[in-house]
Amino acid sequence: MKTKQMFGISLLVVLMMACNLTANTGDNPTNQGPIVGQNTAHDPVPVSINDGLLSLNSYEMTVIFNSSGPDPMQSSTTSIQRRRSNESNASFTSINIFVVSAGGEDSETTATTIYQIGNDQCSGNDTDGWSWSSSTPAEAEMQGLITGMLGLTPLIDNPVFVGSETLIGIPTNHFSFKVSGLGVSSGSVVNINQGDYWLAIDGQYIVKYTLIAETSMAADSEVLHEEITIEMNQVNQPVSIAFPQACLDASLVTPEP
Numbered sequence: 001m002k003t004k005q006m007f008g009i010s011l012l013v014v015l016m017m018a019c020n021l022t023a024n025t026g027d028n029p030t031n032q033g034p035i036v037g038q039n040t041a042h043d044p045v046p047v048s049i050n051d052g053l054l055s056l057n058s059y060e061m062t063v064i065f066n067s068s069g070p071d072p073m074q075s076s077t078t079s080i081q082r083r084r085s086n087e088s089n090a091s092f093t094s095i096n097i098f099v100v101s102a103g104g105e106d107s108e109t110t111a112t113t114i115y116q117i118g119n120d121q122c123s124g125n126d127t128d129g130w131s132w133s134s135s136t137p138a139e140a141e142m143q144g145l146i147t148g149m150l151g152l153t154p155l156i157d158n159p160v161f162v163g164s165e166t167l168i169g170i171p172t173n174h175f176s177f178k179v180s181g182l183g184v185s186s187g188s189v190v191n192i193n194q195g196d197y198w199l200a201i202d203g204q205y206i207v208k209y210t211l212i213a214e215t216s217m218a219a220d221s222e223v224l225h226e227e228i229t230i231e232m233n234q235v236n237q238p239v240s241i242a243f244p245q246a247c248l249d250a251s252l253v254t255p256e257p
Contacts, residue, residue, distance in 0.1 A: 041173075043173075043204060044156070044159040044199070045204070046153060046206050047204050049153065049206065050152060051205070052205025053084065056086070057087060058083075058085045058087065058238070059083070059235050059239075060233040060237075060239065061082045061233060062082070063230050063231075064079050064080075064227070065077070066226070066227040067225065067227075068223075069222065069223045070222040070223065070224055071103060073102065073104030074100060074101060076099045077097070077099075078095070078096070081093070082094075083241060085240075085241060090117040094114075095113075095114075096109070112124065112125060113125060115241065115243050117243060119135040119136070120133075121133050122247035122251070126246065130247055130250040131250060155211065157180050158178075158180065159175035159176065159197075160177065161173065162176050167207050168235065170235060172198040173198070173199050174197075175199070177195040177196075178193045179193055179213060188217050188222075191215060192213060193213055193214075194210075194212050194213075195209075196209070196210050196211075197209040207232045208231045209228070209231075210227075210228070210229050210230075212227050213226045
């Protein structure tokens with residue numbers, strides 16, 4: 001479970017960073033052409049997370065992964081906080097991971113913060129230290145060319161329109177779904193199977209997404225529980241991002257050859 005979760009988290013972070021790098025190529029994210037289905041009142045198909053984030057001038061978002069089981073004491077929680085300003089080509093990403101091993105005897109906490117402004121990036125934390133890196137415009141352009149091809153859309157299965165709702169001031173269409181085939185191959189009992197997502201009517205990007213799934217091999221044994229939340233906290237509002245002093249100090253350190 002931990003390996004799969006970390007893969008998903010790593011991929012999501014890569015896509016977030018791809019938004020940074022693609023912005024350096026000079027592309028105008030507001031001139032990407034019409035979105036397929038944008039004139040359909042209740043179109044359930046979202047644009048990819050990458051395309052959705054690139055279409056915004058700025059945003060703040062939260063992504064949370066929660067997993068537990070099969071040991072009742074075993075769990076993993078990952079929280080990603082993200083702020084981005086396309087106007088200043090700057091972003092702030094905070095990743096916190098808390099893992100409790102089977103039996104509940106051992107736990108591990110990992111915290112990483114990433115600042116990116118222009119072609120400069122600083123990452124780390126106050127405990128382990130900070131590292132600084134810079135890319136030339138040509139390097140950033142080439143990286144953006146490669147990572148810009150990546151896209152990610154969360155699991156959506158046979159969605160059903162629920163209604164039109166306004167979230168954080170954004171008119172959205174709300175859809176619900178259930179993951180088909182859950183428990184079929186394993187023979188497990190499905191205790192919870194509920195997904196919901198909200199798409200911005202203007203832009204088809206995900207404003208909020210939740211998925212809760214829980215299975216067990218018996219009513220009270222080997223319970224596997226997964227929760228995923230992707231939520232925009234703010235869209236197209238002023239965002240201020242600056243390197244902290246620790247990053248500025250790291251930028252003065254000459255890298256080893």
